[in-house]
Every structure is written in structure tokens, then in C-alpha cells.
Amino acid sequence: MLKYPYDLVVSGCNNGVNLGYDIIYSGTVAGASDGLIDGKKGLAVSCEVGDFDSIENFDMVLKYIYQNKL
Numbered sequence: 001m002l003k004y005p006y007d008l009v010v011s012g013c014n015n016g017v018n019l020g021y022d023i024i025y026s027g028t029v030a031g032a033s034d035g036l037i038d039g040k041k042g043l044a045v046s047c048e049v050g051d052f053d054s055i056e057n058f059d060m061v062l063k064y065i066y067q068n069k070l
Contacts, residue, residue, distance in 0.1 A: 009035030012045030013058075 011031030018026045032042030043065070045058070064070075 006035075007040060009040055009042040010045060011042065014044070014046035016046060016049045018044055018046045 009032050012028045014026070014028035016022075018029050023029045026044070026046075028046055029044045032044040035042040
């Protein structure tokens, strides 16, 4: 566990989507899930292969998550 307090674990950005059976062996999803061990929330971030330009929208996604208390 981390030495410092935290509320959210954000894991990624993964080069390839984490959908369906992919989440079973995804390190990105596992990283976000590790927060559950400490009772925290987790967020796994992925994009289509080679589409790292979509990360530019991450601020908008975080704002949506925050505003909707997700």
C-alpha cells in the first residue's frame, strides 16, 4: 500500500481497450482493482490501439465523473 492517503486509483492509459474477457488478464484493470483492497475506488483508462490522442479528453472525463459522483 501507499505511504500517503489517497481516494482514487487511476490505472492506465492502456494501449488497447479493456472489454469483455480482456478484463480478466488486464494489468490496467488489476491496477485499478487493487484500490478495492484498501476500500478505495479505481478507474482503469484504456484506448483503442494507437489512439493515444483520445487522452486529450481525459480532463473532460474526470470532470464528468466528479460532477456525477461516480
